[in-house]
Amino acid sequence: MPKDSVIGTSTKRREDKRFITGRGQYTDDIVLKDQTYAAFARSDVAHGKIVSIDTSAAEAMPGVLAVFTGEDFAEVGGNPAGWLIHSRDGTPMTEPKRPVLAHGKVRHVGDAYAAVIAETAEQARDAAEAIDATIEELPAIVDLRQAASDTSNRVHDEVASNVCFDWGWIEDNRAAVDEAIKGAPHVTTLELRNNRLSPNPIEPRCSIGDFNPGTEDYTLYTTSQNPHLTRLLVCAFVMGIPENKLRVVAPDVGGGFGSKIYHYGEEALVLAAAKRIGRPVKWTCSRSEAFLTDAHGRDHVTKIELATDFDGNFIAVRTETFANLGAYLSNFATATPTFLHGTLMAGNYTVPNVYVNVKGVFTNTVPVDAYRGAGRPEATFSLERVIDKCARELGIDPIEIRRKNYIKPHQFPYTTPVALEYDTGDYDAVMDRLEAIADLSGFERRLNDSASRGKLRGLGISSYIEACGIAPSNLVGALGGRVGLYDAATVRVNATGTISVMVGAHSHGQSHETTFPQIVADRLGIDESKIEIVHGDTAKIPFGMGTYGSRSLAVCGSAVVRATEKIIAKAKLIAGHMMEAGDAEVDFEDGVFSVRGTNKNVPFGDVALKAYIPHDFPLDRIEPGLEETAFYDPANFTYPSGCYACEVEVDPGTGKVEVMSFAAADDFGNVINPMVVEGQVHGGIAQGIGQALMENAVYDENGQLLSASYMDYTMPRAYDVPMFKVDHSANTPCTHNPLGVKGCGEAGAIGSPPALVNAVIDALQRAGRSSVTHIDMPLTPSRVWDAIHNS
Amino acid sequence: MKISMTVNGKEVAREVEDRRLLVDYLRQDLGLTGTHVGCDTSQCGACVVHVDGEPVKACTMLAADAEGAQVKTIEGMAGKDGTLHAIQAAFQEHHGLQCGFCTPGMIMSAAALLKENPKPNEHEIREYLDGNICRCTGYHNIVKAIMAASGQPVAIAAE
Numbered sequence: 040m041p042k043d044s045v046i047g048t049s050t051k052r053r054e055d056k057r058f059i060t061g062r063g064q065y066t067d068d069i070v071l072k073d074q075t076y077a078a079f080a081r082s083d084v085a086h087g088k089i090v091s092i093d094t095s096a097a098e099a100m101p102g103v104l105a106v107f108t109g110e111d112f113a114e115v116g117g118n119p120a121g122w123l124i125h126s127r128d129g130t131p132m133t134e135p136k137r138p139v140l141a142h143g144k145v146r147h148v149g150d151a152y153a154a155v156i157a158e159t160a161e162q163a164r165d166a167a168e169a170i171d172a173t174i175e176e177l178p179a180i181v182d183l184r185q186a187a188s189d190t191s192n193r194v195h196d197e198v199a200s201n202v203c204f205d206w207g208w209i210e211d212n213r214a215a216v217d218e219a220i221k222g223a224p225h226v227t228t229l230e231l232r233n234n235r236l237s238p239n240p241i242e243p244r245c246s247i248g249d250f251n252p253g254t255e256d257y258t259l260y261t262t263s264q265n266p267h268l269t270r271l272l273v274c275a276f277v278m279g280i281p282e283n284k285l286r287v288v289a290p291d292v293g294g295g296f297g298s299k300i301y302h303y304g305e306e307a308l309v310l311a312a313a314k315r316i317g318r319p320v321k322w323t324c325s326r327s328e329a330f331l332t333d334a335h336g337r338d339h340v341t342k343i344e345l346a347t348d349f350d351g352n353f354i355a356v357r358t359e360t361f362a363n364l365g366a367y368l369s370n371f372a373t374a375t376p377t378f379l380h381g382t383l384m385a386g387n388y389t390v391p392n393v394y395v396n397v398k399g400v401f402t403n404t405v406p407v408d409a410y411r412g413a414g415r416p417e418a419t420f421s422l423e424r425v426i427d428k429c430a431r432e433l434g435i436d437p438i439e440i441r442r443k444n445y446i447k448p449h450q451f452p453y454t455t456p457v458a459l460e461y462d463t464g465d466y467d468a469v470m471d472r473l474e475a476i477a478d479l480s481g482f483e484r485r486l487n488d489s490a491s492r493g494k495l496r497g498l499g500i501s502s503y504i505e506a507c508g509i510a511p512s513n514l515v516g517a518l519g520g521r522v523g524l525y526d527a528a529t530v531r532v533n534a535t536g537t538i539s540v541m542v543g544a545h546s547h548g549q550s551h552e553t554t555f556p557q558i559v560a561d562r563l564g565i566d567e568s569k570i571e572i573v574h575g576d577t578a579k580i581p582f583g584m585g586t587y588g589s590r591s592l593a594v595c596g597s598a599v600v601r602a603t604e605k606i607i608a609k610a611k612l613i614a615g616h617m618m619e620a621g622d623a624e625v626d627f628e629d630g631v632f633s634v635r636g637t638n639k640n641v642p643f644g645d646v647a648l649k650a651y652i653p654h655d656f657p658l659d660r661i662e663p664g665l666e667e668t669a670f671y672d673p674a675n676f677t678y679p680s681g682c683y684a685c686e687v688e689v690d691p692g693t694g695k696v697e698v699m700s701f702a703a704a705d706d707f708g709n710v711i712n713p714m715v716v717e718g719q720v721h722g723g724i725a726q727g728i729g730q731a732l733m734e735n736a737v738y739d740e741n742g743q744l745l746s747a748s749y750m751d752y753t754m755p756r757a758y759d760v761p762m763f764k765v766d767h768s769a770n771t772p773c774t775h776n777p778l779g780v781k782g783c784g785e786a787g788a789i790g791s792p793p794a795l796v797n798a799v800i801d802a803l804q805r806a807g808r809s810s811v812t813h814i815d816m817p818l819t820p821s822r823v824w825d826a827i828h829n830s
Numbered sequence: 831m832k833i834s835m836t837v838n839g840k841e842v843a844r845e846v847e848d849r850r851l852l853v854d855y856l857r858q859d860l861g862l863t864g865t866h867v868g869c870d871t872s873q874c875g876a877c878v879v880h881v882d883g884e885p886v887k888a889c890t891m892l893a894a895d896a897e898g899a900q901v902k903t904i905e906g907m908a909g910k911d912g913t914l915h916a917i918q919a920a921f922q923e924h925h926g927l928q929c930g931f932c933t934p935g936m937i938m939s940a941a942a943l944l945k946e947n948p949k950p951n952e953h954e955i956r957e958y959l960d961g962n963i964c965r966c967t968g969y970h971n972i973v974k975a976i977m978a979a980s981g982q983p984v985a986i987a988a989e
Contacts, residue, residue, distance in 0.1 A: 055922040058930030059914065059937060061864015061904035068863035161847075241868040241876055241965050242931040293866070293931025294965050326869040548928030548966045718925050718971060725968030749873030749963070757959040757969040762952070787968075 045561040049714035052553045054546070063291040066245040066262050071319035074247070075104055077309055078163035078322070080153040080170040081331065082145035085179035085403035085742020086194070089143060089152060093171040097155055100169055102162035104316050107154045107308065109142030118302055118367075119276045122374035123519040124204040124399070132204040132399070135195035137367040137406075139277065139304040139311075145174060146194055146366035147403050148742055149331025151304060156312045156320055179403045179742035183340050183361045187400045194366055194401035203364055203399040204373065208381035208457055216394035219355035223346030227429035233417045234816045235338035235363065235736040236729075237752055238410045240547075242293020243324040244333065248309030252317060256284050257310050263289040264299045264545050265585020266577050268522070272302040272370065278310060285310075289575040292547035296726070297409040298333040299547070300587045301370045305332075330747040335736050336410020338363035339376065343421045346392075351433050351440045355392035356384055358421060364399045365406035372408045373399060378518055379414030379506070379588075385455035386422045387466045387502045387680055388444040393456040403742045409587065411726055411788040415505040423501040423793035428812050431804065437500045437797070438474070441682075442467055445502075448771075459506060461678045466502060468769040469704050470682045473500075476764045477684035477702035485686065485699075486805070494688040496699070497802025501683045501794040507782035508593030508677035508773075525672035526595035527581035530559065530602040532610075532665040534651035536644035538563075538570045540602075543583005544595035545575050548722075549784065550715040551591060555599055557711050558778065562603040564630035565643055581668050589782030592711065593677045593773065600777040601669035610646045612661050617641050617649055677773045677781040681705035683724075685794040689802045694824025696732055696799055702764040703790065708773040708781035716783045720765045723787020729755045730788070731795040735817045753817075792816060803827060835896050837862070838906030846893050852886070853877045855893035856903060864904040864934045868963070875962030878935040878942075879903045885942035887961070904934035907941070917941055917979040924984065926975035928966035936962050940976045949980055 057063050094106040117136035124132045141152040153170050157163035180186045180194055186201045194201055207213060220226055247260040257280055263269045266287040274282045292299060305322050312320040324332070339360050346355040362376030381395035430440040445466040446453045453461045474480075482498050489496035509515075510524040529541040540559060544551055556570035573579050583595060607627055614632035615622040618639045626633050633640035650665035686699045703720055710716050733753035737745045746752040772779030799818050803811045808830045814822055834843035837860060844859050856862045856879065865888055868874035877888040880902040907915040917940050920926065927933040936959070943950060943958045950958065955976050956969070964972060974984045 051922055052925065054930070055927060058927055058933050059904075059918040059921050060908055061862070061934050063864070063930050065863075065866070065931065067867075068857075070858075070861075161849075239965060240929070240931070241874055241963060242866070242929070243868065291930065293868075294929040296965070326871065326874075548930075550928070714925050718928060718967060721968035721970040722928065722966045723968075726965070748871050749869045750871050754963055754965070755968075756963060757956040757973065758953075760969055762973070763968065763970050 045557050045567060046711055047713065048557065049712055050553055050557060050567065052550050054550065054552045065242055065291045065293055066247065066260050067323050069247060069260055069290065071247060071249060074319045074321050075156050075158060075316065076160040076163045077312060077320050078155050078160070078167040079151040080167045080172065082141065082148060082150040082152060082174065084145065084174060084176045085148050086177040087145050087174040088177060089141065089145060090173040090175050092153055094153065096171060097166040097169040100162065100166040102158035103155060103166045104158065105156040105312060107140060107312065109138060109140040109152055112139040113142055115139065115278060116276045118272065118304065120368040120373050121370045121521050123521060124206055124373045124377050125519065126205045127207040127210050132373060133198045134368060135197060139307045147405055148744055149328065149405060150366065154308050156316055179740070181402055181404065181738050181740055181742050183363050183400055183402065186402050187361060187398055194403055198401055201401045203401060206377050206397045208395040212392065212394050212456060216355050216357050216392040219392040220344055220346045220357055223354050224349050225347050225433065227345045227425055227432055228342065229425045229428055229813055230342045231421065231424060231813060232815045233337045233339040233341065233420055234730060234734070236336040236410055236734050237330055237736045238296040238298035238333060238336055239754060240294030240296055240298060243326055243329045244299065244303065245323045246306045246309045247319055247321040248313035249319040250313040256286065258286045258288065259306060259310055260288045260290065261306050262292050262299050263287065264292065264295040264547060264587055266545065266575055267543065267582050268585050269302050269306065270577050273307060273310065277307050286578045289545055292545065295547050296411045297336065297413060297587060301334055301408060303332065326749060327747055330744060330752065331405060334369045334406050334408035335365065336407065337417060338407050339417050341421050343425045345425045345429050347429060347433070349433065351430065351435045351443055353388055353390040353444045356390055356422065358384060358395050360397045362397050362399050363404065363407050364401055365404045366401065367406050369406035369408035372406060374520065375409045375414045380418045382457045382459050383415050383418040383504065383506060384422060385457050387446060387504045389446050390444065391456060395457065404738055411723065412785040413588065415785065416789045416792065419503040419789050420793050424796060424813065427797045427800065438470065441502050442470060460675060462675055462774040463771040464678060464680050464706060465769060465771050466680060469680060469706050472766045472769045473682040473684055473702060473704035476704060476766045479684065489688050495691055495802040495806045497687050497689065497798040497805060499685045499794045499796065499798025499801055501790050501797060503790040504678055504680045505785060505789055506676035507589035507679055507785070508673050508776065509588030509590045510673065511675055512672050522584065524584055525670050526598050527583040527668065527670045528595060528598040528602045529581050529666065529668040530606050532606060532647045532650065534648055536569065536647045539573055540570060540599060541573045541580040542595050542599065543581060543585065544591035545586045549586060549591055550712065554592070554712045554715055555596065558596055558599050559603050562600065563643060564628065589784040592778065592780050593776055593782050594671060594673055596778055596780065597776045598669045598671035601671050602667045605667035605669060606665060609665060609667060610643065613649055614641050614646050616657065616661060617646065674775045677708065677776065679705060679707050679781040679783065679786055681786055681790050683790040683794040685798045687795065687798040687802055689799060689823060691806065691827055694820035694827060696818055696823055698728055698761055698795065700761055700764070701791070703787060704766045704769065705783065705786050706770055707767050707783045708770055709779040710767055711780065716767060717765050719783045720787045721763050723785060724763055724791045725755050725760050726788045727791025728760055728795060731792040731816050731818060733817050733819065799823065831894060833894050833897050835899050835901055837901045838903060848894065850893040851889055852891040852893045852896055853888035856888060862903050862905050866931055866934060868931065873963065874932065875935040875939060876932050878938040878962065880938060880942065885939055904937060907937065920975040920979035924971050924975040924978055926967065926972045932962060932964045936964060936972060940979065943976070944980050949982060
């Protein structure tokens with residue numbers, strides 16, 4: 040197959056066949072012999088002292104096999120934070136233990152304090168309800184700012200005033216930034232809330248623990264985006280199981296969006312329970328439990344200031360953010376509002392002075408962690424909203440002010456004042472593409488058309504940059520990261536020439552089973568249908584770090600390339616031997632090895648076969664077999680960027696916002712499969728529209744989650760979104776990975792909320808509501824109506 | 831209690847608890863795990879099956895209520911020889927799925943739509959999918975797939 044036909048081709052997905060015929064295998068579809076069921080007793084108060092737990096009635100109920108409480112796990116470890124943050128004064132953050140089951144105190148509604156194992160799921164649930172716990176209710180700590188100044192009421196006794204860290208980035212820049220803002224001709228200030236979200240993959244979490252007493256091997260089937268990370272956390276930190284005695288299998292997983300990165304206590308519980316009762320234990324999360332236990336996203340309160348000259352040239356950006364961490368530190372909770380947020384605060388712009396302050400605050404709410412975009416949507420939203428407000432104050436067109444401040448192509452590599460080095464980009468070219476696909480020149484006509492129907496039309500623009508391909512291990516290590524963020528791949532060429540590729544990334548919608556073979560096929564010049572991807576099973580794959588942060592292709596895909604290059608090098612040795620030539624004389628092209636300057640050649644398949652029938656191998660020089668592993672650690676983040684345009688119609692009578700069009704021009708570097716990339720962008724935009732218009736995880740003052748079902752937490756349905764216009768033709772390939780790719784999974788969710796909110800503000804401003812400069816997300820009809828009628 | 835019904839053309843009879851939901855009956859008693867459970871409140875539509883030709887959320891119907899009924903699940907959509915139903919094929923052709931979890935319900939709802947309205951426009955498709963949530967695709971390619979499956983041109987988006 041000609042080399043250029045594989046990369047950049049919209050190969051149809053091979054994973055689809057099992058999903059469209061009902062033959063996918065998700066964790067809850069797995070039934071093990073003699074399987075039992077777990078159910079949890081969960082706190083119905085946000086904050087309380089556990090006085091006593093009486094399990095006797097539950098233990099006597101039909102089918103009950105075992106009951107666990109926090110006491111059973113008092114001696115085992117806690118679920119750790121993966122990133123150590125230091126406060127501005129140099130002190131390390133405080134890390135309270137996150138136990139398998141609550142012990143001593145419950146800290147959020149849904150915090151599990153006991154678990155029941157029974158013969159059937161119904162019996163387990165019935166018995167869990169019969170557990171009689173006396174919990175002395177304490178005042179709930181819910182409001183973020185209040186929590187941060189409350190010294191008498193603490194989520195964790197050891198954390199005074201509930202502030203886990205008070206982080207400055209970069210602290211040494213602070214005085215210069217303060218000075219620049221003080222002396223600036225114009226300062227635009229905006230206070231906003233980045234609304235709290237429930238990730239809501241449609242598949243609820245599920246875990247099955249299994250233990251073989253004969254071998255002392257554990258197996259955990261679980262809904263995970265990263266089985267090796269889960270294994271590491273369970274073994275090294277929580278349970279103390281030797282890593283070689285735990286196999287973690289993440290089979291088909293029905294979406295994650297971040298919420299399935301983390302290790303959760305239920306996974307440890309089913310393993311401990313399986314060992315105690317000697318039978319497999321399954322737990323399937325109900326949707327109500329998912330709302331009360333899956334890590335939430337976002338939840339920042341931010342003040343941002345943008346200093347400019349009167350021509351709109353940026354001089355300085357300063358932010359102060361309160362970031363909700365929830366009741367415990369989830370695995371990446373401390374990295375998300377800090378290094379994944381503060382380092383992006385320069386955006387796509389040449390702004391010489393930037394300072395970011397983030398206070399991470401404990402509250403009696405579900406832990407908050409990375410959700411699609413993870414810190415970067417929060418940074419982008421703050422920046423793109425304040426830029427829009429600034430443009431309006433200065434009377435500059437929103438596209439013009441962005442173009443005026445863009446980093447220009449000749450300035451790359453570009454080091455920002457918040458420490459990232461952007462390798463490449465051409466933001467003007469991307470904006471050019473946006474202007475074309477969004478038909479911005481036709482806006483006036485559409486505005487008039489909307490007006491003729493009594494609707495207020497608005498146009499919103501945003502730009503974004505994100506740091507993806509997470510991440511260079513040396514860099515994250517220097518910044519407090521406690522894990523390596525490389526990835527790994529093994530390419531196994533079978534004797535008959537088919538290929539199995541075992542990868543550390545996990546595909547739960549990202550289409551790796553289709554796109555990774557395209558990479559290998561491109562390098563080897565063989566048909567992609569002969570290449571199979573294996574993922575999601577620690578017993579089969581090399582120790583990779585999984586899928587999140589738009590990293591799979593840039594990091595794991597690069598590992599696939601490196602392993603494939605090793606295969607070619609080894610195959611050249613074998614081919615040279617077969618053709619009686621030195622391997623330095625052997626060329627490889629389009630699946631055929633040849634000796635330079637001769638007509639000798641052997642096809643790849645013959646070399647593969649020879650590798651496993653090495654009757655005449657010079658064994659001192661060539662080992663049998665054709666299988667290679669590569670670990671790839673990136674040299675830098677990748678920096679996808681984009682420009683988005685949203686047009687809305689606001690109904691002045693009801694405040695309802697309708698998204699009339701949405702256009703996204705992105706620079707993802709090289710694209711392996713355009714169909715897949717476009718699908719990722721569509722989904723990201725829809726989630727961003729969800730955040731901007733309807734999604735909101737709401738707690739009342741007692742810490743009760745009011746939005747804890749699909750009846751109460753509104754997500755976009757098919758009629759809430761338009762057809763999307765997407766473009767990825769203005770590409771600048773990444774300069775430091777072998778594929779030149781950047782990552783596309785989170786872009787849509789990052790760029791879309793500010794574009795949409797900017798559009799609504801534009802609509803209201805055009806309608807003469809000049810005092811409406813901001814509305815907090817979600818822009819529900821009542822909030823928009825209020826802005827129209829009470830401004 | 832004992833119940834009997836026809837599922838994907840095959841007669842089945844089982845002893846079940848009175849409170850057994852149809853979705854649990856299909857998934858756990860019959861092993862038809864293509865029908866999924868995504869919520870507790872009849873909102874997500876991952877569990878849509880056809881009962882006597884009508885789309886039904888199987889999480890909201892007792893198995894006993896399907897006594898004597900003709901039930902069709904995602905496993906019964908392809909032909910006996912494995913030929914995909916036009917909607918299944920269109921979902922693959924137009925990338926109408928990513929993680930695949932909502933997909934069985936989406937396909938069953940789409941099939942019910944096309945039976946009722948063989949040539950729906952974009953608006954009608956979006957309205958009909960009111961009871962099915964997809965968190966991955968942003969619906970764009972689902973709409974395209976259903977347009978294609980109904981034999982209509984899909985060039986409705988400038989891409």
